[in-house]
Amino acid sequence: MKTTTAYLRVIGFMVLAFFLLELIVDSGETWAIVKYPIIWAVLGMVLLIAIALEIIAAALQRILFSGLSPEVKENFLAAEKVREENRFGWFKRKYEEMLGAKPMEKEQEIVLDHNYDGIRELDNKLPPWWVYMFYATIIFAVVYLLRFEVFDGYTQIDEYQTDVAQANEDVAEFKKNNKDLIDAETVEQLTDPADIAAGKTIYTDNCVACHKDSGGGGIGPNLTDDQWILGGGIKNIYHSISEGGRAGKGMIAWKTDLKPSEMAQVASYVMTLHGTNPADGKEPEGEIWTDGNTPVEVNEMTVDSTQINIEATNNSVSDNIESGN
Ligand code: HEC
Numbered sequence: 001m002k003t004t005t006a007y008l009r010v011i012g013f014m015v016l017a018f019f020l021l022e023l024i025v026d027s028g029e030t031w032a033i034v035k036y037p038i039i040w041a042v043l044g045m046v047l048l049i050a051i052a053l054e055i056i057a058a059a060l061q062r063i064l065f066s067g068l069s070p071e072v073k074e075n076f077l078a079a080e081k082v083r084e085e086n087r088f089g090w091f092k093r094k095y096e097e098m099l100g101a102k103p104m105e106k107e108q109e110i111v112l113d114h115n116y117d118g119i120r121e122l123d124n125k126l127p128p129w130w131v132y133m134f135y136a137t138i139i140f141a142v143v144y145l146l147r148f149e150v151f152d153g154y155t156q157i158d159e160y161q162t163d164v165a166q167a168n169e170d171v172a173e174f175k176k177n178n179k180d181l182i183d184a185e186t187v188e189q190l191t192d193p194a195d196i197a198a199g200k201t202i203y204t205d206n207c208v209a210c211h212k213d214s215g216g217g218g219i220g221p222n223l224t225d226d227q228w229i230l231g232g233g234i235k236n237i238y239h240s241i242s243e244g245g246r247a248g249k250g251m252i253a254w255k256t257d258l259k260p261s262e263m264a265q266v267a268s269y270v271m272t273l274h275g276t277n278p279a280d281g282k283e284p285e286g287e288i289w290t291d292g293n294t295p296v297e298v299n300e301m302t303v304d305s306t307q308i309n310i311e312a313t314n315n316s317v318s319d320n321i322e323s324g325n
Contacts, residue, residue: 005087006058010050017046098129179261184239187260190268199269202262210250215273217282219250224273225284232274232289238267 021039025032033039068076102110102124110123147153154162175181182188190196204213210220221229230240241263245251254263 006054010047010054013050014043014047017043098127100125100127100129179264180259182260182264184235184242187234187238187264187267189234189271190264195265196269196272198262199265199267202258202266203269206254206257207266212278212280214278214280215270215276216278216280221285222282223270224276224278224281226274226288227284227286228289229286233291234267234271236289237270238263241267241270 018033021042022032025036025039027035033043065073065076102122107122112121112123114121148155190199203211207220210218211223212218215223217223226232228236230236230245240251241258242253242255242260244253258266
């Protein structure tokens with residue numbers, strides 16, 4: 001029993017140390033122990049100290065004990081035994097009080113006077129734990145009624161809306177931190193001026209050679225009109241940029257050069273070119289795109305000799321850009 005209490009003391013000490021550390025170390029929304037793994041080391045030290053203290057205390061007790069005279073020893077052991085027994089006495093008493101059961105020897109007092117074939121009944125009182133809980137539900141009901149029916153508490157609809165608002169915030173936060181976690185299915189048109197500006201830079205660096213500064217088109221099709229060969233709308237445009245055009249046409253798959261976030265930016269920039277109607281615009285190609293159409297299936301570009309040619313063209317084009325032609 002003595003060693004058990006020593007263990008319990010050490011565990012209690014550790015739990016206390018843990019919560020104290022969580023309380024004083026500011027770690028934002030995560031647990032301090034997750035954010036600062038050094039806390040494991042601190043807790044390890046605390047554990048060592050706690051064990052050392054227990055060992056020292058036990059050794060001291062043993063030394064003092066061995067120096068006692070025999071009858072004092074006996075008294076000490078007897079007193080120790082009583083202490084052990086009383087240790088959980090308070091809990092035990094409270095527990096029995098809450099059960100409210102009549103002890104067996106007093107059952108005679110509450111036996112009812114009917115008797116069915118020898119089966120008799122005890123008139124037990126309701127156990128206090130049950131009664132107190134019942135009172136608690138009554139108090140709860142009154143408070144609830146006043147709060148939500150008499151005074152204007154929040155409704156389930158309010159609760160729902162708060163949750164949805166919170167969820168939207170979380171989603172926005174997640175998207176902000178995971179900008180590259182998008183594909184043609186999940187991409188959304190970006191409207192932030194910073195994103196559009198970044199998209200414009202990417203466009204100027206990579207796309208003007210074939211689509212012109214204005215988007216009016218040259219080697220590549222006009223990006224400003226209503227007609228799209230591979231489908232309009234942010235998702236199709238993203239898909240065209242990421243996977244490239246039809247084999248042999250000259251539009252490579254940009255997913256090897258650009259990050260998903262960058263493709264989303266340049267796709268969003270392309271969206272802003274729509275309807276600008278540049279003077280040097282190429283003849284429309286493809287079908288008129290209206291939103292709500294199912295996304296156009298684009299053939300996967302096959303890697304063959306044409307692709308190598310395309311890349312060669314692309315390189316010479318960018319060389320031209322660099323040399324200012
Ligand atoms: C080497 C020339 C070339 C370069 C560089 C180029 N494209 Fe293209 N692009 C094309 C061609 C050619 C097509 C038509 C593909 C087809 O018909 O399948 C095209 C098609 C497209 C389409 C689909 C148009 C439609 O009508 O469906 C988009 C969007 C597009 N390009 C955007 C871009 C962006 C953004 C860049 C820069 C990251 C870029 N392109 C760079 C040649 C190019």
